[in-house]
Amino acid sequence: MKILEVKRYSKNTIESYSSIVKMAIQFFEKPLNKIDETELHRYFYHMVHTKKVSYSYQKQIAMALKLYYREVFDQNINLEFLFPSRKPDRLPVVIARKEVLKIIEKANNIKHKSMIAVVYSAGLRVGELIALEIKDIDSSRMVIHIKSGKGNKDRIVPLSEKTLSMLREYYKEYTPKRYLFEGQKGDRYSSSSFNKLLQAAAKRARINKNITAHTLRHSYATHLLENGTDIRIIQKLLGHNSIKTTMIYTQVTEPTLLNVTSPFDD
Template structure:
């Protein structure tokens, strides 16, 4: 049975598009690694594969967990096998703070982008705290200028949400639309169809490099910065949770560690 069959099962079970894309990609990589059908791969071989991904490929904590979840589900749905992969979940998540950049640096990156299309993509991602998948999944009709909202559909957890649309962003999008005339998706590739997430991250990194921002900049950096800047401005943490689409307030609470208004206004004794 092919990966395509696995995708069909996940579609019928109403998994979100992002989850389906991630899980099918993980399964394809595993098939390429083993060079044989996965039903002929035993648990010992799977354990060696995990060791390879963690120690050789240096995958992140979250991706390691995602590999285990995807392969466990694949074996269950395709072969009715209950493979015990939970113990391969990383035991402790690294306690890292999110990378955040200042508002002026966000502006520098936008200004350093090549054209109005790239500028609009970066500006929209930051202005609404969008995940990269949410940004490239947006269709023209999801921008409601009469209500001044953005309709994010089938996001993480298969949830829709409504976000406020900035007046300045709307102006940028109108200029972009006039020049590029997208057909269905708000941002489309050179040959039409949906823009790719890898292409967006590539253009973002290039713009950040030209802007001389000496940090590792990804689409999630823009999202982290959006949340942190809202918090520093006094926005209620539960409002930020809703805007970001977090199911748990605990996920949103991480931003309180990088943006504590009381601490940010403390003057160092050195300045005296």
């Protein structure tokens, strides 16, 4: 995927697209330029109906494969019609503050606790978490520098005092070299490993919801809104291009709806 590097795609996009192409090659067990469009349609049917991929991942598969054919084989294939026609209108999964604390408490060690705390306290995407380097934590200014986030954009988010305290304890014990949270071989931690440790901690905390890194991000935004933070500030903190994306949280926290008393309680 050197072509994508030259074209300045973000690291996360390059890794995601590379993974999608490798998965497709493994499925067909032959080079993709030997695949006709009918076989590609069968692959999409498999991913949607057997693998049950999400709306956004289905769209990402189509975009990645279309780009791969164009850049590698100089072949323009029509995959736009395989984009899902309508995004499901679902509200984000949000957990309470006390549930976040329970999950952190039930994490196995200070490294896992710190990772969960960083994601929640700064509202990070999992790709942003694992890309963090030690130098991105600025304790003098109390900020975290997110580099090459979604859309290949940098941003600054506040660093929590409690999170900094946990990070200092973690650093003394694990002494990472470059990345803030390293894998076993000193490289970047994997996003799948983080979600597994997060789900294991949530299970031990007896929280019966499908908890992922994005659940923590959703909860961060929702809790900020509940505290009275302006929606446009939340937009900047989350790195959203459009305010429309951030507005979904107003449906979760609408005070007039949350304060309605059920007639059953009367």
